[in-house]
Amino acid sequence: MTVIAADIGGSSTKVAELDGRRVLRASRLPHRGGEADLGALETLARSWQDDPTPAGPVAAAGLALPGVVDAAG
């Protein structure tokens, strides 16, 4: 079981797939703006799901963004 974590930042989107705290693969996508960043993340995440690591399929994900003050909305 693995998880995908992404950090959409002001200069790039950092994406990693982890098994526990071990990084299995990682990528940095150039910043292109909110909607485009999300689209690029979707493309990458889907490609990773289509090509799973030996650690197994993605079971959950986490997304970090700037400016977000809570996740309740």
Add this chain to the structure above:
Amino acid sequence: MRSVHDKVGSLVDRDLAGEVGGWLGVPVAVDNDARAAGWGEYVAGAGQGAQVLLTLTLGTGVGSSLVVGGVALRDGPGHRGVLGGHQQLLPDGPECTCGRRGCLEALASGWALPRVVAEQRARHPSSTLPADADLALVVSAATTGDPLGRAVLDELVGWWAVGIANACAVVGPDRVVLTGGLASAAPHFLDDLRRRLAALVWEPSAAPDLRVAPDVWASATLGMADQARHLLGKD
């Protein structure tokens, strides 16, 4: 998901956990990037073992977060720790992205860097440092004796010291962790920042243990990976 500003443009006021969960077919956690970075450092990085951990993300903007007794402060009025970059240090200073003036982020962040370089160039006109220099170039110039590079780095470090000292006066962290892209240059300014911080805190002997994330690009992803595992009931 809510946002106080427009930093993420069209992503504000959307159910991102639902949308991303829809593509991936898995549960998704969403959080503020500075809080995610602080949590990542607490569980797997330079913040491990801290009782009160203040994390400062020095990147395009400046963010902050607090982990107190193993709990990441979140939500609620004041947004509990994530607005450290918007502490107002110069009320008549440069305009910030939040609409106010003189926030720490407006004085010492990646997006503020071109203004700092331009203003310092008036005092050091002979420098060849380009107007669009990033912090790596500034540090490179400073370490080779360029007075503009040195002045720019001094100004940034000075504001970061004030911002951290102010936060220390309120929350008294035993550990402060720096992360984010600008923190990648920390080996060139960390000793100076520690000296300035020791001079600014109320009691120098109680100055926090100031550290840098082992991988400044990975703090938030480590934090979000941990949050994702929690969605599955895994620690």
